[in-house]
Amino acid sequence: MIEDTEPPRRPSVLWAGRLAEKPEEGAFAFQASIAVDRRLARDDITGSRAHVAMLAARGIIPAGTARALDAELARIDGELENGTLKIDPGAEDIHSFIEGVLTTRLGDPGRMVHAGRSRNDQVALDLRLYLRRTLPELRAELARTALVLLDRAEEHAASVMPGYTHLQRAQPVSLGHWLCAWACALGRDWERLGDALGRLDECPLGSGALAGSTLPLDRGAVAKALGFSGPSLNSMDSVADRDFALEIAAACAIIQTHLSRFCEDMVIWSSEESGFLDLGEAWSTGSSIMPQKKNPDFAELIRGKAGRSAGNLMTLLTLLKGLPYAYDKDLQEDKEALFDSLDTAQNCLRIFRGMTAAARFNTERMEAACAGGFLEATDAAEYLVKKGLPFRKAHETVALIVRDCIALGRRGITERSIEELRKYSPLFDEDLYPSLSPHEALRARDLPGGPAPRELRRQIGVLREKLGG
Ligand code: ARG
Numbered sequence: 001m002i003e004d005t006e007p008p009r010r011p012s013v014l015w016a017g018r019l020a021e022k023p024e025e026g027a028f029a030f031q032a033s034i035a036v037d038r039r040l041a042r043d044d045i046t047g048s049r050a051h052v053a054m055l056a057a058r059g060i061i062p063a064g065t066a067r068a069l070d071a072e073l074a075r076i077d078g079e080l081e082n083g084t085l086k087i088d089p090g091a092e093d094i095h096s097f098i099e100g101v102l103t104t105r106l107g108d109p110g111r112m113v114h115a116g117r118s119r120n121d122q123v124a125l126d127l128r129l130y131l132r133r134t135l136p137e138l139r140a141e142l143a144r145t146a147l148v149l150l151d152r153a154e155e156h157a158a159s160v161m162p163g164y165t166h167l168q169r170a171q172p173v174s175l176g177h178w179l180c181a182w183a184c185a186l187g188r189d190w191e192r193l194g195d196a197l198g199r200l201d202e203c204p205l206g207s208g209a210l211a212g213s214t215l216p217l218d219r220g221a222v223a224k225a226l227g228f229s230g231p232s233l234n235s236m237d238s239v240a241d242r243d244f245a246l247e248i249a250a251a252c253a254i255i256q257t258h259l260s261r262f263c264e265d266m267v268i269w270s271s272e273e274s275g276f277l278d279l280g281e282a283w284s285t286g287s288s289i290m291p292q293k294k295n296p297d298f299a300e301l302i303r304g305k306a307g308r309s310a311g312n313l314m315t316l317l318t319l320l321k322g323l324p325y326a327y328d329k330d331l332q333e334d335k336e337a338l339f340d341s342l343d344t345a346q347n348c349l350r351i352f353r354g355m356t357a358a359a360r361f362n363t364e365r366m367e368a369a370c371a372g373g374f375l376e377a378t379d380a381a382e383y384l385v386k387k388g389l390p391f392r393k394a395h396e397t398v399a400l401i402v403r404d405c406i407a408l409g410r411r412g413i414t415e416r417s418i419e420e421l422r423k424y425s426p427l428f429d430e431d432l433y434p435s436l437s438p439h440e441a442l443r444a445r446d447l448p449g450g451p452a453p454r455e456l457r458r459q460i461g462v463l464r465e466k467l468g469g
Pocket of ligand 1 (some may be wrong): 033037093119120123327329331333334
């Protein structure tokens with residue numbers, strides 16, 4: 001038996017009965033998870049309270065004991081909340097810590113709480129409870145961020161800018177269309193987390209170590225008390241799988257990938273060469289050596305954090321691969337990666353939102369950049385298509401015009417006279433010129449999904465409706 005006189009850094013462990021020797025100090029610390037699972041304290045208590053109520057209802061523990069346990073669990077919850085009870089950093093994990101406090105304070109009643117339960121189903125429950133409690137916060141963060149993008153998109157529904165493919169000027173779009181594209185991506189991230197939440201709706205408690213229990217537990221009642229739609233189907237699956245952690249880590253990695261791309265655009269736009277964006281002094285940093293510098297460090301750091309989230313996903317995939325069923329201690333490694341992905345997403349979204357709300361876009365510069373890159377070329381070809389020319393011929397005709405423009409030092413098709421243009425195709429008319437202005441090009445792109453201001457406002461409305469804005 002582990003003795004009561006143990007040094008404080010070596011608290012008695014739940015499994016001390018079987019092993020005559022105390023665990024080696026370094027090895028004990030190595031396998032302890034308190035530093036990571038301490039954030040499950042509240043959820044562990046929530047789960048224990050439901051378990052205790054059910055044990056009493058089924059006559060497995062006396063009603064009076066259940067009342068004492070429940071009151072003490074509530075007290076521990078309050079004390080952890082207000083800081084009068086500190087989590088012992090030398091404890092093995094959050095489950096042993098709380099059971100240890102119960103036992104120290106109540107004696108034998110504390111020793112009754114674990115009937116019909118294993119830390120395997122306990123941790124599977126705690127993690128699910130934690131995610132069901134915190135994922136809505138992350139989704140709200142996503143929605144808030146997307147709504148800021150949509151506000152800025154509406155503000156810039158008619159601000160023309162060059163759209164790029166291959167980072168080469170391609171066709172005119174609006175800044176609003178661009179910002180709305182980012183909001184679309186975050187909207188799907190919001191949905192993805194909603195889907196993941198849906199699959200967290202089964203209560204694993206009662207699965208025990210892997211094979212349930214011989215005690216007459218009421219799994220349905222516990223599931224109901226904890227707000228799940230029901231108990232999980234298979235006890236081995238419930239303690240062995242962490243696919244819910246995988247898919248949430250994947251959703252976080254996708255969020256970070258999105259943010260990373262948006263930030264890449266912001267970094268490029270903040271360059272002197274582009275000049276489309278001024279992030280402002282509050283959202284930039286200086287250089288320790290170059291006095292003139294105003295660097296987009298926040299955007300760069302968010303871009304960089306995509307690496308850690310992708311890494312966390314890889315950690316979890318690798319962790320699960322090849323693990324024999326059911327529970328293995330390897331599974332303890334799931335939380336550090338998952339918590340880090342959740343924290344990273346939450347923090348990056350908050351910073352990105354602030355940066356986006358404050359960003360000053362140089363719309364004059366964007367509009368000016370629409371000239372000179374032959375952004376009107378596709379529209380000129382479509383002009384000919386509307387007059388009956390097959391598209392491939394129209395494409396060749398306009399390509400020739402562009403080549404000659406470049407050779408002649410002309411910056412746009414509209415710098416050629418109608419007589420000159422008619423030499424390429426008699427179908428050209430004076431109405432070509434107004435149709436090729438960037439604003440007209442924008443207005444004309446009014447198909448569903450297009451950048452025309454009216455159509456863009458419809459897209460903004462759809463997203464606002466979805467995200468509750
Ligand atoms: N700290 C453990 C984890 O996070 C709790 C479950 C321990 N179970 C066990 N059989 N050692 O996975």
